[in-house]
Amino acid sequence: MDVTKKERDCIVVIHENSSGFPLRLSDIAILMKIKPSTAYELLNRLLSKNIITKEKGMIMLTSYGNHVYSEIITAHRTMEILLTKSGVNSDIACSQMEKIDYLMDESSIEKILKQIGNPAKCPHGKPVKPA
Amino acid sequence: MDVTKKERDCIVVIHENSSGFPLRLSDIAILMKIKPSTAYELLNRLLSKNIITKEKGMIMLTSYGNHVYSEIITAHRTMEILLTKSGVNSDIACSQMEKIDYLMDESSIEKILKQIGNPAKCPHGKPVKPA
DNA sequence: CCATATATTAGTATTATACTAAAATATTTA
DNA sequence: TAAATATTTTAGTATAATACTAATATATGG
Structure with missing residues (x-):
């Protein structure tokens, strides 16, 4: 959805x-x-x-709502890691991702996550895969 | 703008x-x-x-319009490279980026571009920095 | 000049966003 | 409990982006 x-x-x-x-x-x-x-x-x-x-x-x-939240936040944090690894300031990475995290495909995000070694946490120390 | x-x-x-x-x-x-x-x-x-x-x-x-085009397309192709490097299919990377390229900050894109070694071309062989 | 093509205007519709103001419900407290 | 206060809902309005039909105006080509 x-x-x-x-x-x-x-x-x-x-x-x-x-x-x-x-x-x-x-x-x-x-x-x-x-x-x-x-x-x-x-x-x-x-x-x-x-x-x-x-x-x-x-x-x-709802449980579906929680699922949607997880997808958004995983995209957000995965891309935050990718951007900070490239030298982008973590706060800038965050505000950048706020604009687009909800538009990203889950499958692309999962591939990126695997490629960067399945890190557990984003640059701010929050879990990439929220509970 | x-x-x-x-x-x-x-x-x-x-x-x-x-x-x-x-x-x-x-x-x-x-x-x-x-x-x-x-x-x-x-x-x-x-x-x-x-x-x-x-x-x-x-x-x-206009020349400004060309500048806007270049920013969009540089973001598009830079991120396409990043996604394909992570194992995302190049056509999927393209359709994914079509949704968000115009929303990305130029400064973040420039940093990513540098980090991945300033490649000249995207996975489809098109220039990252159009003429 | 006429016929066709193209562009423009007018009017309508939908979706997302956001407001004010009023009305309806709840909640709290005296 | 009744009154006061807080909260929610409804109604009405507005704007921006998108998109349509239908009508009108303007070009262009023959």
């Missing part, structure tokens, strides 16, 4: 802020710096793509 | 089909498989971004 840039950002925000307790719409609006009504529309698109669930206002990624 | 995906495709189509004589709107519409009125809108956006000129119906890239 394809996601847009904002949907991608929202998936990442949900995943990276759900450690303690799940987020509500208003939390997501704040984290994404958008108005609640804009968040509502965005979350509705993610709901209809079966990427999130909403239960009593608590928003969580 | 940022371009959209369709603008990117149009720039590439114009460059890669202007060897003999310049293209007209109707040629571009056919090459891009869109209706003339859609091509008209697209070309108007490129005109207002100073990427093309239209003289007596003949459409050409």
